[in-house]
Amino acid sequence: MSASFWLLSITLLSSLLIAAKAAEWQGLYSHPDHPGKCTISPKLILDPGVSIKDPTHDCRQIVCGMNGWAVFHSCGVSIPHPPCRNGDYMDPELPYPECCTRTLFCN
Numbered sequence: 001m002s003a004s005f006w007l008l009s010i011t012l013l014s015s016l017l018i019a020a021k022a023a024e025w026q027g028l029y030s031h032p033d034h035p036g037k038c039t040i041s042p043k044l045i046l047d048p049g050v051s052i053k054d055p056t057h058d059c060r061q062i063v064c065g066m067n068g069w070a071v072f073h074s075c076g077v078s079i080p081h082p083p084c085r086n087g088d089y090m091d092p093e094l095p096y097p098e099c100c101t102r103t104l105f106c107n
Helices: 003-019
Strands: 023-028 038-041 044-046 051-053 060-064 069-074 084-089 102-106
Touching (some): 038 060
Antiparallel strands (some): 038 044, 060 069, 084 102
């Protein structure tokens, strides 16, 4: 697939996630020992097209694209009205984005 197709796909996905109050960022995670794959860390290597829940975070998803490009999706920022504040994720074992629900504490 062409680079312009992936750029358009990522742009459209970014727009949808922003509308859903999620956060997204991307980066190049290529390594010569694993050509074409996303080398997130020495122990976390993903094939293109694979999407997993990030094992290093309570509620985040990693999507591996082509040639080592990875997109990370998180729950984004939610600021409750005072005097309330966010607590921990209610059920971090759920898949992303269902795991984004947080405990709300109000005084």
